[in-house]
Structure formats: structure tokens, C-alpha cells
Amino acid sequence: MLTKQELEEHWAQAEEIYLNHVSIDCVVFGFHEGQLKVLMLKSNNEEAWYLPGGFVLNEEPIEQAANRILKERTGIDEVFLRQFHVFGDPDRTKFHKETYKDNLFFNQRFISIGYYALVDFVDVKPMPDSFSEVCTWRDLNDLPEFQLDHENIFRTALDTLRLQLNYQPIGYSLMPQEFTMPELQKLYETILDKKLDRRNFQRRILGFGILNKLQQTRKGGAHKAPYLYSFNLENYRAALKEGLQGGW
Amino acid sequence: MLTKQELEEHWAQAEEIYLNHVSIDCVVFGFHEGQLKVLMLKSNNEEAWYLPGGFVLNEEPIEQAANRILKERTGIDEVFLRQFHVFGDPDRTKFHKETYKDNLFFNQRFISIGYYALVDFVDVKPMPDSFSEVCTWRDLNDLPEFQLDHENIFRTALDTLRLQLNYQPIGYSLMPQEFTMPELQKLYETILDKKLDRRNFQRRILGFGILNKLQQTRKGGAHKAPYLYSFNLENYRAALKEGLQGGW
DNA sequence: AAAATAGGGTGTAATTTGTACACAATTGTA
DNA sequence: TACAATTGTGTACAAATTACACCCTATTTT
Incomplete structure (x- = not known):
């Protein structure tokens, strides 16, 4: 200064x-x-x-x-x-x-x-x-x-x-390398300032094919350990280019 | 020059x-x-x-x-x-x-x-x-x-x-005041460089609620006279702002 | 140690939307 | 008057979206 x-x-x-x-x-x-x-x-x-x-x-x-x-x-x-x-x-x-x-x-x-x-x-x-x-x-x-x-x-x-x-995937740059589905959902909810149904969110985001489900779970939480995911970079990049879906 | x-x-x-x-x-x-x-x-x-x-x-x-x-x-x-x-x-x-x-x-x-x-x-x-x-x-x-x-x-x-x-309506600025459905479809097909099914196109575009169907038809063509449409400016502007559909 | 609690994983029926079609109606022309 | 070309409209089927319920598991409470 x-x-x-x-x-x-x-x-x-x-x-x-x-x-x-x-x-x-x-x-x-x-x-x-x-x-x-x-x-x-x-x-x-x-x-x-x-x-x-x-x-x-x-x-x-x-x-x-x-x-x-x-x-x-x-x-x-x-x-x-x-x-x-x-x-x-x-x-x-x-x-x-x-x-x-x-x-x-x-x-x-x-x-x-x-x-x-x-x-x-x-x-x-x-x-x-x-x-x-x-x-x-x-x-x-x-x-x-x-x-x-x-x-x-x-x-x-x-x-x-x-x-x-x-119309594009988001999260790769905002999330840590490994994250849980509820964490990713929270990101979307925060950006949109709106609650989403967790089951439908999961189905939809998995449908995009941009996630890898890992074997490990996030231990240490107070409840059932959720699975960890990472982004599938190849598909993620493709989705960034092509757009997600919708349109004509 | x-x-x-x-x-x-x-x-x-x-x-x-x-x-x-x-x-x-x-x-x-x-x-x-x-x-x-x-x-x-x-x-x-x-x-x-x-x-x-x-x-x-x-x-x-x-x-x-x-x-x-x-x-x-x-x-x-x-x-x-x-x-x-x-x-x-x-x-x-x-x-x-x-x-x-x-x-x-x-x-x-x-x-x-x-x-x-x-x-x-x-x-x-x-x-x-x-x-x-x-x-x-x-x-x-x-x-x-x-x-x-x-x-x-x-x-x-x-x-x-x-x-x-x-994700937004298009056409108001590109089309004349009054136009037929096939003409509007042709615009979309030309921009996208892709054929669209005319029946599904019509249902979808009407679904957006941005068109007014007029009573008159376009006479003088060699075939059945198509109806004329104009844009519903109020809804069109709203759709420009809000986006069409899709998303979260 | 058992019960309670708070999340998390997954499935399914109902509804809506999208896709692929077919057929009838209208117009100018042969 | 029949024909060709194009438009208007409808419908069956598939796919996606929505609104839910039930079970599982790790911690916390009793």
C-alpha cells in the first residue's frame, strides 16, 4: 500500500x-x-x-x-x-x-x-x-x-x-479435486440461490457424463459417508465446447 | 472512396x-x-x-x-x-x-x-x-x-x-413484420444449417408464446395459403430477458 | 449398548416434453 | 377436373422431468 x-x-x-x-x-x-x-x-x-x-x-x-x-x-x-x-x-x-x-x-x-x-x-x-x-x-x-x-x-x-x-458444465474450477454429490449440489444451489431436489440433481448431473464416481467415501462426517467424485476432464471439456443439451 | x-x-x-x-x-x-x-x-x-x-x-x-x-x-x-x-x-x-x-x-x-x-x-x-x-x-x-x-x-x-x-427467442429483428411459419422455420434452419421437422418446430415455437397468429393468410403462393404471424413484442421481450426454458 | 438422529444411496409412478410419423385441406396449374 | 405441392393438424410412442418413499450407515444421545 x-x-x-x-x-x-x-x-x-x-x-x-x-x-x-x-x-x-x-x-x-x-x-x-x-x-x-x-x-x-x-x-x-x-x-x-x-x-x-x-x-x-x-x-x-x-x-x-x-x-x-x-x-x-x-x-x-x-x-x-x-x-x-x-x-x-x-x-x-x-x-x-x-x-x-x-x-x-x-x-x-x-x-x-x-x-x-x-x-x-x-x-x-x-x-x-x-x-x-x-x-x-x-x-x-x-x-x-x-x-x-x-x-x-x-x-x-x-x-x-x-x-x-x-448450458455448460460448471464446477471443475470451483470444486476441489475430489468432492461429494451433496457438496456439488450445494455449489449449484448457492449460485442459483435456489433449493434443488437431491435425487433429481444427482440423476441429471450424472446424466451429463462428466463425473467419475470414486470407490472411496468421505469419512469423518457425522453421518453416512458419501461417495467421492471427481470430474472426467475429457468429457467435461467436450461439454464445455458442445454445450450440455437442449436447443434445436 | x-x-x-x-x-x-x-x-x-x-x-x-x-x-x-x-x-x-x-x-x-x-x-x-x-x-x-x-x-x-x-x-x-x-x-x-x-x-x-x-x-x-x-x-x-x-x-x-x-x-x-x-x-x-x-x-x-x-x-x-x-x-x-x-x-x-x-x-x-x-x-x-x-x-x-x-x-x-x-x-x-x-x-x-x-x-x-x-x-x-x-x-x-x-x-x-x-x-x-x-x-x-x-x-x-x-x-x-x-x-x-x-x-x-x-x-x-x-x-x-x-x-x-x-436460450433466447430470435427472429423479431430479422423477419418482416408479418411472416409465415415456414418462413420463420427457414430462418432457424438457415442459421443452424440443419433441417427441422415442421410440425415439431411449430409446436415448440408456439409453445414459447411469443407469436400472434393473424387471421390473414399469405395469398399468391402456388399452394395452400399459410397463415401469417407477428411477434408478440411483450412476451418476446420477456423471453429475451428470462431465457426460454431449460436449465435448473 | 441400544435408541435416536441426521444425512446419504437408490428406486418408481405420474407427468410432461420431445420425436416420428400420417392424413386431410387448400391453392394454382396441367 | 385431376394433379402436384405445400400447409394445417393430430396421434402414438419414447424419453426426460418431477415428485415422491424407503432403506442404509455413522455418529450422538440416553
Whole structure:
């Protein structure tokens, strides 16, 4: 975390090394203890939180930039990361323009490319950026105030995720390697914010053919030990490409 | 259509009025005589065709820019126009960078926001831009060579359109006000490039509740006169928002 | 140690939806 | 007036979805 003075020096060169007018914001979803989480940051100047973001290096492909930004905040790489929308309102960074009036780089309009990521909660080591003192998971049921248009970005990402659930498999990136059927169901219920019938859920998800049933069960629980499953990566990838079912 | 010399003068001010590094490309789909069409342009310097595109004015929202660009090439406004992907490879405009080496504006990297539009073929009056001598519809079965990465942009738009068909209604923007069931089916078959059973198609599409059956029939054909339909805009809009069915 | 409790595994009947068909009706043309 | 081509509508069958019930097992309670 740097002071405003230091920040300005730090970012003085930004105009030279980053592509002007273009930024990237990432909505990073994780799942832990039956709750859906988003990775967020907070500067100590303001009470408002914001999403992990950054800029595109002059000669860097944007997908690579998104990956780099994600890695800088989480330590992880090669996860599900996908464009979902571009936010291009000229006033979306009005607050920053005013706050950093004398900074050449921040005092410009930014078109922000929104990416959403699905990651395994336990793999992430949240790391603040140069604006922030805190980088941490926030529960979807307990969200803070957002900076700029980041609430809109977040909300759009969540809508996209819910839509994706209907025609593509989900879970590989969000779940640990091995998991039980009730755990996977809980993920779906949490994303959709809706209860599902466990028997029908199981039949349907097994019908997609994207799961491997393992011999072991999850011991240590207070009740009957449930079977463990893992994803069948080959079928999972195929389903991501082809879509699940439905349609014409 | 301007000469290279004139073009450079014409675009000398571009750096001042347009947001640098950001461009917009539109894939405009139309439907005519049972064929799916894309609007394309051709300059006479090169044999390669390209998609309608343009830039974002300094203080212009990007949605508005896309609408403006579409209107400049087609004369129409307020149609189905939607972001589908951002193309951000640093080499995607390599050819232009080399061709317009001495032009400050074109000799820069562009991140292009892809929009696709669904329009009523007969409403469009194709108008060339300052680079082109020709602006016209091209049949999807008879596509020319593309400039830059425009084949990729087009292909991605088509994939998106096909996906959209599965969870959202389509047709309102592509069909005339009144149309017959076989005509609408033909649209679906053309987009999907696949035959559908007409009886099942009719039952399904009627099931969505987005059509009004009219009393009149389409006279003048060589056979039994089919009924005319129009879209029920209220239900259509609701279905666009909610999605059609399926899912959890 | 036995009973109670809380989940978890699996099956089945009823309903809805999807698929594959066939036949009658209408229009212009031979 | 018969014919060809196309549209309108119906129906039997298969598949998928929904709404349930019953049993099993590991821990907790008594």
C-alpha cells in the first residue's frame, strides 16, 4: 500500500508501458463452506471496495493480461477465465478522474474488459495491489459498497455465471479435486440461490457424463459417508465446447 | 472512396477526436430469400473484404458508437445490437500498421469490440465508408476473403448467434413484420444449417408464446395459403430477458 | 449398548416434453 | 377436373422431468 504521492510516482511511467484507455477488471468467484465468494480489494483512503483489475501491456494479448492480473492477486494461473462484457460508459471512472486529476495516466477514459474467473478457494493467496491495504474474499451475502461501476460489473458477471450454468458444465474450477454429490449440489444451489431436489440433481448431473464416481467415501462426517467424485476432464471439456443439451 | 493520400488527410485528425486503441467491428446479419447474409465492404486497393467498423468518439458511450457505426453503413437504428467478444491480439491489425506506417492513427494497436446485429434485410441501404468502394450483402454460402482477423470475428459472431438460438427467442429483428411459419422455420434452419421437422418446430415455437397468429393468410403462393404471424413484442421481450426454458 | 438422529444411496409412478410419423385441406396449374 | 405441392393438424410412442418413499450407515444421545 502506497501513499498518494508514491502512487503517482509509481504510475508516472504507466502511460508509456500500458495501452492507454483500456483496462481489465476481474470478477473472481470462489466457493467455501457452502458460500459463494468474490475476491475484492479495499484502499484505506476510501470505504469502498473494488474488483481486481489492471492494464494491458503495450504488446500483450488481452487474455494474457487478464491471466497476469489474476495471477498477481491470487497466485494462481491456468484457471477458468472468460470475457463476459465490456464496460464503456465515458463516466464510469469519473471518480478516479477527479481524484487523480494531476496524474496523466488515471486522468483518462478507460474502456474496461470484464473477465470472470472460477477458482478453487483454497488455492488462492489473496495479495493486495499498490492501491490497496486489503485483498480478501467477500461473501456474496455480505457485500460491501463498491467503487466506480464495480457493482454493475460484479452483477453482470453473476448473471453470466447463472446463465452459463444452464448450458455448460460448471464446477471443475470451483470444486476441489475430489468432492461429494451433496457438496456439488450445494455449489449449484448457492449460485442459483435456489433449493434443488437431491435425487433429481444427482440423476441429471450424472446424466451429463462428466463425473467419475470414486470407490472411496468421505469419512469423518457425522453421518453416512458419501461417495467421492471427481470430474472426467475429457468429457467435461467436450461439454464445455458442445454445450450440455437442449436447443434445436 | 478516397485515395490513400486523401485518406491520410481525412484521418489526420482522428487521433484527436477518437479514443485511441479502441475500435468497433459489427457483424450485421440479414435474411433474404431463404439465405443468411452478412454486410461487408471492399476497398479497391485490396481484394479482401471487411466488416463494418469504426471508432469511439472521445466522450461517446461504446453502445452509442456501435449504433452510430451501424447507422452510417445501413441507415437503420434501434435494432438488435449486442456485444459478443473483444478481439485483443496485438498483431490483429499488423497489416494495417504496415500499410499505413506513416499515419499516426492507424499505426497503433487496436482492441476491437465485436458487436453483432440482427436486422431486417429490406430496411438496410448499404453505404460504403471512406475506405471502400463497395458495401453490400454477402451470402454466408459464398463468402469472400476477409481482411485482418475479420474472418475470426465473423465466425465468433455466428457461433454466438447459434448459441443464442438455444436460450433466447430470435427472429423479431430479422423477419418482416408479418411472416409465415415456414418462413420463420427457414430462418432457424438457415442459421443452424440443419433441417427441422415442421410440425415439431411449430409446436415448440408456439409453445414459447411469443407469436400472434393473424387471421390473414399469405395469398399468391402456388399452394395452400399459410397463415401469417407477428411477434408478440411483450412476451418476446420477456423471453429475451428470462431465457426460454431449460436449465435448473 | 441400544435408541435416536441426521444425512446419504437408490428406486418408481405420474407427468410432461420431445420425436416420428400420417392424413386431410387448400391453392394454382396441367 | 385431376394433379402436384405445400400447409394445417393430430396421434402414438419414447424419453426426460418431477415428485415422491424407503432403506442404509455413522455418529450422538440416553
